[in-house]
Amino acid sequence: MKSIYMTGFMGAGKSTVSRLLAEEMGLAHHDTDEEIVNAAGKSINRIFEEDGEIVFRKLESEILHVLPKENAVIATGGGIIVSEENRIFMRRNGIVIFLYASIEEILERLKEDTTRPLLQGDNKEKAASLYEMRLPLYRETADICAETGGKQAEEIASDIKHCLKGAGLGHTC
Ligand SMILES: Nc1ncnc2c1ncn2[C@@H]1O[C@H](COP(=O)(O)OP(=O)(O)OP(=O)(O)O)[C@@H](O)[C@H]1O
Ligand SMILES: O=C(O)C1=C[C@@H](O)[C@@H](O)[C@H](O)C1
Ligand SMILES: [Mg+2]
Structure with missing residues (x-):
């Protein structure tokens, strides 16, 4: 499968x-952030600090293009969807699933996090404005939208699997 x-x-x-x-469906698993860290030999924070976001985005797009186009999650x-080329690439080559969570839920989940350079510092307005700017891009790129609020990760994975099996594409949120 794609x-x-x-x-x-x-x-x-x-x-x-x-x-x-990936485990449930017996597919390979990849994570672009992990691949970037492995390729660069340093953390995302350090890439942003030492090389800048533009270099990070270039690596991200390169990695997206070489990951398997079949049988992988x-x-x-x-931020991958900020690039139009990446959006077109994912739509053309795969099934795109948008995991939706409200900004309140996201800020709660990540309140202790120090690994995401774009969310460092206690600037909720900045996070909210980035979120609002990106929301239409996640929506327009997605085949399936999965609501995550109030659900455990296991339940979300199982919902997605059933949606895919029933070919129930086109959910909105
Ligand atoms: N459904 C959920 N309910 C509550 N907490 C969750 C849920 N899913 C993930 N989390 C928690 O939220 C945090 C972020 O999750 P995760 O790293 O999977 O997000 P991500 O979408 O990959 O983020 P990024 O874009 O920064 O890579 C983790 O601490 C994780 O345990
Ligand atoms: O939303 C973003 O721009 C980012 C999300 C993370 O997954 C990482 O790719 C990095 O922290 C940037
Ligand atoms: Mg991640």
């Missing part, structure tokens, strides 16, 4: 849910 690209804002649960979904980074 690979599954999981998209959504930071903290939506892409890394967590994609791993479970791929967790993407929260």
Whole structure:
């Protein structure tokens, strides 16, 4: 089958849910953020600090293009959809699943997190404006939208699997 690209804002649960979904469906699992860290040999924070976001985005797009286009579940980074070329690539080559969580839920999930450079500092307005700017891009790129609020990762993975099996594409949220 075509690979599954999981998209959504930071903290939506892409890394967590994609791993479970891959296990449940017997597919390979990849995470663009992990691949970037491995390729660069340093953390995302350090890439942003030492090389800048533009270099990070270039690596992210390169990695997206070389990951398997079949039989894999791929967790993407929260900003992958900012590039139109990446959006077109994912739509053309795979099934795109948008994990939706409200900004309140995201800020709650990530309140202790120090690994996401774009959310460092206690600037909720900045996070909310990035979220609002990206929301239409997640929506327009998605084949399936999965609501994550109030659900455990296992339940979300299982909902997605059933949706895919029933070919119930086209959910909105
Ligand atoms: N459904 C959920 N309910 C509550 N917490 C969750 C849920 N899914 C994930 N989390 C928690 O939220 C945090 C972020 O999850 P995860 O790393 O999977 O997000 P992500 O979408 O991959 O983020 P990023 O875009 O930054 O890579 C983790 O601490 C994880 O345990
Ligand atoms: O939303 C974003 O722009 C990001 C999300 C993370 O997955 C990482 O890719 C990085 O922290 C940037
Ligand atoms: Mg992740």
